[in-house]
Amino acid sequence: MGDKWAGYMGRILDVDLTEGTIRLEDLDSEMASAYVGGKGFAARMLYDQLAKGCDPLSPGNLLIFSTGPLTGTLAPGSGRSVVATKSPATGYWLDANCGGFFGPELKMAGFDGVVIRGKARVPVILKIDDKEAEILETPDLWGLDPFTVEKKIRGQLGKEYRLASIGIAGEKGVLFASIISEARAFGRGGAGAVMGSKNLKAVAVRGRQPITVFESKRFMRTCQEAFNEIAIHPDGGGGRQKYGTNFILSCMNQSGIHPVRNFQKGLFEGASQVNEDNITAYYVRHRACYGCPIGCSKISEVKGGKYKGSFTEGPEYENVWSFGAQCENSDLGAIITAEYLCDFYGLDAISAGNVIGFAMECVERSLLKESDVGFPLRFGDDEGIIKALHRIGKQEGIGKLLGTGVKRMAKLLGAEGAAMHVKGLEMPAYDPRGSSGIALAYATSDRGACHLRSWPIGDELLSTENRIDPFSTEFKAEYVKNQQELFAVIDSSVLCLFTFFALSFRHIVRFLHATTGIEPFASSMEVLKCGERVNNLVRLFNLREGLSRAEDTLPPRFLKEPLKEGPARGRVVELAPMLDEYYFVRGWDEDGVPKQEKLEELGLIDE
Amino acid sequence: MIRHHGRIACSSFDLSLVRLSVTILMFKINRKSCTGCRICEMICSFAHEGEIAPKRSRIRIESDWPGMEGIDVCVACRAKKCIAVCPHGALSWGRLLLLDQEKCDLCLACVEACPFGGIRLEPTNKRLLFCDTCRGEYQCVKWCPANAIVRAEGNGR
Numbered sequence: 001m002g003d004k005w006a007g008y009m010g011r012i013l014d015v016d017l018t019e020g021t022i023r024l025e026d027l028d029s030e031m032a033s034a035y036v037g038g039k040g041f042a043a044r045m046l047y048d049q050l051a052k053g054c055d056p057l058s059p060g061n062l063l064i065f066s067t068g069p070l071t072g073t074l075a076p077g078s079g080r081s082v083v084a085t086k087s088p089a090t091g092y093w094l095d096a097n098c099g100g101f102f103g104p105e106l107k108m109a110g111f112d113g114v115v116i117r118g119k120a121r122v123p124v125i126l127k128i129d130d131k132e133a134e135i136l137e138t139p140d141l142w143g144l145d146p147f148t149v150e151k152k153i154r155g156q157l158g159k160e161y162r163l164a165s166i167g168i169a170g171e172k173g174v175l176f177a178s179i180i181s182e183a184r185a186f187g188r189g190g191a192g193a194v195m196g197s198k199n200l201k202a203v204a205v206r207g208r209q210p211i212t213v214f215e216s217k218r219f220m221r222t223c224q225e226a227f228n229e230i231a232i233h234p235d236g237g238g239g240r241q242k243y244g245t246n247f248i249l250s251c252m253n254q255s256g257i258h259p260v261r262n263f264q265k266g267l268f269e270g271a272s273q274v275n276e277d278n279i280t281a282y283y284v285r286h287r288a289c290y291g292c293p294i295g296c297s298k299i300s301e302v303k304g305g306k307y308k309g310s311f312t313e314g315p316e317y318e319n320v321w322s323f324g325a326q327c328e329n330s331d332l333g334a335i336i337t338a339e340y341l342c343d344f345y346g347l348d349a350i351s352a353g354n355v356i357g358f359a360m361e362c363v364e365r366s367l368l369k370e371s372d373v374g375f376p377l378r379f380g381d382d383e384g385i386i387k388a389l390h391r392i393g394k395q396e397g398i399g400k401l402l403g404t405g406v407k408r409m410a411k412l413l414g415a416e417g418a419a420m421h422v423k424g425l426e427m428p429a430y431d432p433r434g435s436s437g438i439a440l441a442y443a444t445s446d447r448g449a450c451h452l453r454s455w456p457i458g459d460e461l462l463s464t465e466n467r468i469d470p471f472s473t474e475f476k477a478e479y480v481k482n483q484q485e486l487f488a489v490i491d492s493s494v495l496c497l498f499t500f501f502a503l504s505f506r507h508i509v510r511f512l513h514a515t516t517g518i519e520p521f522a523s524s525m526e527v528l529k530c531g532e533r534v535n536n537l538v539r540l541f542n543l544r545e546g547l548s549r550a551e552d553t554l555p556p557r558f559l560k561e562p563l564k565e566g567p568a569r570g571r572v573v574e575l576a577p578m579l580d581e582y583y584f585v586r587g588w589d590e591d592g593v594p595k596q597e598k599l600e601e602l603g604l605i606d607e
Numbered sequence: 608m609i610r611h612h613g614r615i616a617c618s619s620f621d622l623s624l625v626r627l628s629v630t631i632l633m634f635k636i637n638r639k640s641c642t643g644c645r646i647c648e649m650i651c652s653f654a655h656e657g658e659i660a661p662k663r664s665r666i667r668i669e670s671d672w673p674g675m676e677g678i679d680v681c682v683a684c685r686a687k688k689c690i691a692v693c694p695h696g697a698l699s700w701g702r703l704l705l706l707d708q709e710k711c712d713l714c715l716a717c718v719e720a721c722p723f724g725g726i727r728l729e730p731t732n733k734r735l736l737f738c739d740t741c742r743g744e745y746q747c748v749k750w751c752p753a754n755a756i757v758r759a760e761g762n763g764r
Binding site (some may be wrong): 073074108204207208216227285286287291292294296 | 643650659660669730752
């Protein structure tokens with residue numbers, strides 16, 4: 001290995017489940033300097049190796065786990081890893097990333113990436129132990145929840161193993177099934193269904209390889225600086241530590257962008273019952289992912305009432321919204337139980353809440369009969385949420401319909417006007433009518449409605465220093481484009497966005513250069529260009545799968561129905577001018593296809 | 608560096624409250640505050656080995672989700688069973704645990720005897736790992752973001 005691969009492990013594992021073969025490949029040094037790692041590696045490999053028009057749930061699809069040069073190091077928030085595949089929900093690119101301890105363990109096992117292809121004949125797990133891998137037949141684990149699987153495999157193989165496993169929802173092909181790793185999730189877009197379609201129940205990793213750093217002194221100095229920046233930052237060192245991700249809930253509700261009743265309203269009356277001040281009473285203790293000084297994760301427990309005894313790691317802001325305001329439910333006990341069930345069955349909690357809220361609106365508008373549902377499913381009914389989750393997880397009764405996601409349900413029920421999704425991925429917890437930036441971010445994100453490709457909310461509604469007008473469309477295209485580049489670098493290197501909020505891009509560049517010693521990483525512009533390259537390559541992937549400008553849009557509700565209350569009252573999203581400008585600043589033509597000059601500039605010309 | 612402000616209540620599903628707050632001479636360990644981030648493991652291995660290898664750290668975090676994290680490190684206890692059980696007399700005490708490499712034949716009696724998990728075998732290079740206080744630098748104490756491990760007052764026996 002030596003200094004040539006400082007920061008990287010230098011190997012990629014290629015597993016064919018159909019043939020049962022395992023190959024080790026060397027990491028390409030050109031790929032490392034052009035795509036950084038994580039999402040970038042996955043983009044390159046998926047683009048090169050996946051056949052056009054492949055059915056996402058067929059053996060032909062690939063499932064790629066990857067880590068970056070900063071994964072597992074002392075850089076703050078280094079516990080993350082990426083999974084990438086073709087999404088069964090959208091039919092386009094999907095990358096999801098997950099914290100916890102799986103990524104660092106995978107890296108210390110000696111791999112920068114694991115490519116999984118084919119389909120096993122019987123349920124298997126993939127065991128990766130210190131540079132070696134093995135496919136184990138484990139039919140007895142099929143049908144179990146991720147917590148039991150984790151316990152059993154750790155009991156059999158050893159306590160040091162870290163797992164990424166799927167629940168029953170992933171086995172049964174729920175289109176928003178997630179991959180669970182110790183109650184954290186590769187959540188969005190249905191990576192769990194892809195893993196289930198391959199008959200792969202879990203990936204278990206253990207590693208003892210050291211991670212070397214190119215320039216120790218400079219790396220440590222940057223670490224010290226970064227830790228101190230986080231400690232004094234009002235977000236990373238303050239609110240997020242105390243309240244977890246929920247610390248923005250009151251602010252979002254007062255800004256009128258905490259969507260209620262499937263995005264029909266923007267102010268939640270029950271917010272005072274679920275906001276950050278009340279939720280702290282449920283927190284039992286703080287928890288952190290690998291290498292994180294913030295520790296935004298909380299273990300929560302319900303101590304009384306109907307749901308006494310249920311607990312979860314969380315609940316996160318997005319889930320407090322998706323099972324709270326989205327369904328107009330203000331019972332925190334139900335929210336915590338719902339989040340536990342999502343981990344138990346292996347579901348994406350944002351999409352699950354969306355689907356339930358959408359079904360509630362369909363019932364209200366008599367598009368879905370309550371007799372077909374089989375139980376009361378009305379806005380504000382907390383028991384309905386729990387019952388629906390059990391049905392989705394087990395794929396029984398109405399759960400079969402709900403498990404297909406909002407896009408497909410809407411087509412079947414004729415409720416397209418109320419279907420809140422972009423490209424087939426359900427909406428996160430910010431109403432774009434109150435923030436032009438997030439509207440453009442949703443419309444142009446590579447995996448559908450996603451708040452993690454660009455998050456203008458930070459500067460539009462939360463910042464006091466750099467605040468920009470949330471309603472104006474001016475310069476939003478440049479803002480979103482630049483932030484998408486930045487976040488692509490973070491997802492490629494792979495760090496956590498939450499620690500990045502307290503740092504500057506300068507820190508990331510110094511981290512990358514001090515860790516890897518790769519010459520182009522010394523320059524901020526070059527690193528940013530890597531981000532742009534990743535985004536353009538993913539765009540090329542999506543275009544190859546049939547994406548067009550018509551799908552870079554928002555649900556009709558945001559474009560036609562004005563918001564009824566709150567600071568954004570009477571507003572709809574003016575998307576078309578922003579989209580034109582966005583394509584222009586990206587160097588894409590009017591249909592959203594990257595122009596030849598742009599591809600030449602990024603070195604993507606031979607595609 | 609950073610202090611958590613949150614009120615941390617006792618959890619009903621965690622029964623392992625045995626070693627909650629062990630006051631000793633080297634460290635004061637507060638398991639309740641530990642978030643399980645393993646920054647101590649990383650900085651420990653970085654300080655001693657020059658590379659990030661948590662499996663070769665002298666302080667170890669044992670997690671049992673969703674229960675509390677356990678912190679395994681030499682706490683300079685009064686009993687010092689490790690020294691007592693060593694059949695070769697290789698271990699001695701002089702403000703911290705000292706090992707005479709020549710006398711040690713890796714019988715691991717000390718590893719088994721230590722109730723705190725403070726001594727462990729490093730599997731690749733076949734040597735014993737235990738806290739040497741980073742020559743008085745106490746890197747884990749300096750880097751712990753949750754103040755779960757702090758220096759005990761009155762250190763210096």
